[in-house]
Amino acid sequence: MTDTALVGAGPIDWTSPEAEARRRGRRAAESRLRIYGLVAIATALGLLAILVGSLVLNGYRAFTQTQIALEIFVDPGAVDAADPSDGEYRELITATLAGVLPGVDAAELRAARDILTRNAHFILRDYVVANPSVIGTTIRLAIPASDPYDQLAKGLVERDSDEGRRRVDDRGIALFDRLAEQGLVAQRFNSALFFNADSRFPELAGLSGAVVGSFFALAVCFILSFPIGIAAAVYLEEFAPKNKWTDVIEVNINNLAAVPSIVFGLLGLAVFLGWFGMPRSAPLVGGMVLALMTLPTMIIVTRAALKAVPPSIREAALGVGASKHEVVMHHVLPLALPGILTGTIIGLAQALGETAPLLLIGMNAFITSPPGGLLDPATALPTQIFIWADSPERGFVARTSAGILVLLGFLILMNLIAILLRNRLERKW
Structure with a gap:
């Protein structure tokens, strides 16, 4: 060689x-x-x-909250046992602070009240209304600190800086330190972030209203887009004749999948709110807009899953006498179901993170309670994050990032479910 x-x-x-x-x-x-x-x-x-x-x-830092533990005597003379919602709760808190901070004058006592959240008396009122048996007894109640003192406890306020450049003056710091020396100040897990609705006060603001609003909107989106998307995909892939009209439909579906989401928001604003007069900020409208946005993706994914089923499955079913309808419903569609479910969950995850279309239909209103139904005003997780990001309060900076982390957690969870369903139901030929 x-x-x-x-x-x-x-x-x-x-x-x-x-x-x-x-x-x-x-x-x-x-x-x-x-x-x-x-x-x-x-x-x-x-x-x-x-x-x-x-x-x-x-x-x-938003996952913890500074709380002041106070032992409050619920004086029967200040609270009506027949109607606990009517009581002098602000005076009860003032008297408690005067007891734990002896020797303070009236001005210092007002400064001490500023250490607590401005809704402290409402928190005490709600507790007594829920537990009327505590009237005439002493209760220990953990009250959130106001945002400036929460920032102070978390080390975000420079004590040695010029007093005029701080949100907390020297007198307030001294009073806060006296409470801390008595062991009344503690950092605890901020359950309010998950169980409270929005609030003007960062120490009380939470995501529960946004989570419920997102759930309702996604439920409407799924109920509309899932059956319509599957039906359209099955018809186009299995039954529709191949001609110029179906080609035009396919091109438009592919184009709609690439349309910016804000366009669907404008469509919902003009049609659902303008023509049909549906309620603004309602999860029903939000879900319908998200369904319009998700539908093209759902059709494309379902068609891809149907194409992945081997032609031999169809030929074998037709060979034993099955009709076209039976071939699709009994053989092709069940085998394509894993891919359809995976695409559906990914489409819903995309809809969960959309902000622009929901802003246009008003799901960014200030809502202080979770919605009770599809027609009640509500926000969603992305719009709630947008609201907090636009707030000037220092405490909302941390809550904005915490809200993004919660949203990312939901998105990761939905993608993990899609992966598990695909691995569990997928068949190989």
Whole structure:
């Protein structure tokens, strides 16, 4: 044998310096390509780490809340046992603070009240209304600190800075320190972030209203888009004739999947609110707008899942005498179901994170209680985050990042469910 080969009209010597140089060049190009890929992956992971890291660093403080534990005597003379909602609860709290801070004058007592959230008397009232048997006894109640003192307890207020540049003056810091020395100040898990609705006060603001609003909107979106999307995809893929009209429909569906979401918000604003007169800020309208946005994606995913079913399944069913309808309903559709469910969950996850269409239909109103139904005013998680991000209060900065983390948690959970369903139900041929 020789070390030559015929390529075209003449032999090539694979041991020549020219051939070796070409091999080195190919190996170097392959190495560079691998390096480019590794650099791209490292860059993407680095940017993701920066994003998540910044959210965690800004938002972890919102998961704890400074609370002041007070032993309050519910004086029967100040609270009517027949109607506990009518009582002098503000005076009860003032008297309690005067007891734990002896020697303070009236001005200092007013400053001490500012340490507690402005809704402290409402918190006490709600507790007594829920537990009327405590009238005439002493209760221990943990009351959230107001936002400036919550920031002070978390180290976000520089005590040594100029007093005029701080939200907390020296007198307030001294009173807060006296409460802390008595063991009345503690950092506890902020359950209000998950169980309270929105509030003007950061220490009381929560996501429960937004979570319920998002649930209602996604439920409407699923009820509308899932059956309509599957029915349209099945017809286009299995029954529709292949002509120019179906080609036009397919092109428009693909184009609608790429339309910016704000366009669907404008459509909902003009049609659902303008023409039909449906209530503004309602989860029903939000769900309908999200269904319009999700429907093209649902149709495309379902058609792809139907195409993935081998033609031999259809041919075998037709060969044993099944009708076209039976082939689709009894064989093709069940086998395509894992892909359909995966695409559905991913589409709903995308709808969960949409903000622009919900802003246009008014789901960014200030709602202080969770919606009780589909027609009640509500917000959603993305719009609630938008509201908090636009607030000037320092405490809402951390809550904005915490809300984003909660939203990301829901999105990750939905994607994990999609992966589990796909792995559990998927069949290979």
